[in-house]
Amino acid sequence: MSAIAAEPTLRPATPRSAQLRRFARRNPTIVAGGAILGLIALLAILAPLFAGDAVTMHPALRLRPPSAEDWLGTDHLGRDVFARTIYGARVSLIVGMSVAAMSITVGLVIGLLAGYFRKVEAVVMRLMDGLMAIPAILLAIALVALTRASVSTVIIAITIPEIPRVVRLVRAVVLSVREAPYVEAAIAGGTPTWKILIRHILPSTIAPLIVQATYICASAILIEAALSFLGAGTPPEIPTWGNMIAQSRLFLSRAPWTIFAPGIALALVVLAVNLLGDGLRDRLDPRLARRM
């Protein structure tokens, strides 16, 4: 009894740093993933200030191992692998984030309409089934091969195969929500359809979409790297992790750093995004948290 009585009526405000520490303890994956990702994004943005020259070739300094001047050595054309790896992060992050944003936006609109209007649903879902049956990498390869290679074509080519996954997710949420009493009440009350979709249904899709966006981002970064690696990506002048690996593959035994530096960077970024996604899923979707 005395213990309860002794407790103050108002808890003293916890300082900011303590709040942050508690958040980190409860969501280690969000913090770890977010921190790695933030650091890499910062390095990519600030690249011109410290990374050095990523394009100039020094034929006399070919395939130098890592040293004090060239932290990660040089490649077969004498270019600095450290600078190229840092600049390579730019394409990966831009592609990853743009694809996530675009596929979520387009998929959300299509999914809301398909979930709410029965007539649209049948046609749209069959089209999405067809699109999903084509392996993403091959569809992206075909789309890039057909047009001129540039960062924006690559983004569109990777976005298209991701859209059906978003549509399916949004539709499933809409189907489960639209029979809910508050939605029926809104319909009975004569609320216009667009308002029902935006005010009453859209909010339920946000949490699963945030989680989905991180997974799409991770998959887009992997597909971009694969396209660059296969020679169906951004033009070879722009350093990307994929084309760095492709250009260096003949030198694997002589200069493994030319492949492993971009390779490890790529794996690290995708790992960070996946960790962030797993953490967000556990936090935002308690039903799934135990399952995976």
Next chain:
Amino acid sequence: MLAYITRRLASTVLVMGIVAVFIFLLLHLSPGDPAAIIAGDNATTEQIDAIRRHLGLDDALPVQFYRWLGAVLQGDLGISIFSNEPVAKLIGQRIEPTLSLALTTLFVAVSLAVTFGVLAAWKVGTWIDRALMVVSVIGFSVPVFVVGYMLIYVFSINLRWLPVQGYTPIAQGLGPWIEHLILPSIALGLAYVALIARITRTAMLDVLAEDYIRTARAKGVATSSMLLKHALKNAGVPIITVIGIGIALLIGGVVITETVFNIPGVGRLVVDAISKRDYPIIQGVILIFSGVYVLVNLAVDMSYTLLDPRIRY
């Protein structure tokens, strides 16, 4: 049951039809003119026109689509622009390495993943479980080509245990055939193992919470039999489903793995076709890979009734 199978087959045909339309449109709505590409850089306008008429590219799109679909259904995937050989024949010549790689990977990945998943679910919450799940997140994040080059560097270049690259047909002996497939199938299978292991663990955890498992334990069923006979069998449906969905991962990965390990399969065929813009090959390979994906998932759907007699259609 029969009604369900009919309905499921009909929807499969529909999906394949939609895939065919997408793939057809993909190449016909593209900015490049196939006739100009076939004719080459030095062709005159008359030559290009002649080729266009010869290929029937002047006809309305629906007419062209029906003609193309009719040919595809008879096994005619068109003629490669550069080698002038039928695409179906080129794919046929390259199918053995691809099939070998895909099936070995499927076998290795599924057996490893299910073992890991069952182990993690059995030892849930212990360091074994956590270690396996960490490995699975990492496995899902490292791209095929990075794993591939690391494996080549360690096992082929430094330790010299396995051949660096290439492929030996199975007709030249089982030993060399397997030797050439070990590293590629590990590289290709890693993401697949991660995916299946996670689902296996989840499905097993669900089943292990059931009353009949407690009953089995109480009456003294051996742990191995409890895990495999009582639990794993009942966790089968989600596992089989994800194996089917994951085939897409495998198909995409085959293209990259064949490039890394220099395996002369269908994947290499399509990668070489990209740089030459040999559209009929790209079209044919995508069509075949999509068909495989759709058929595998049809088979997966059909297998549900075998795994779970409660599912009746």
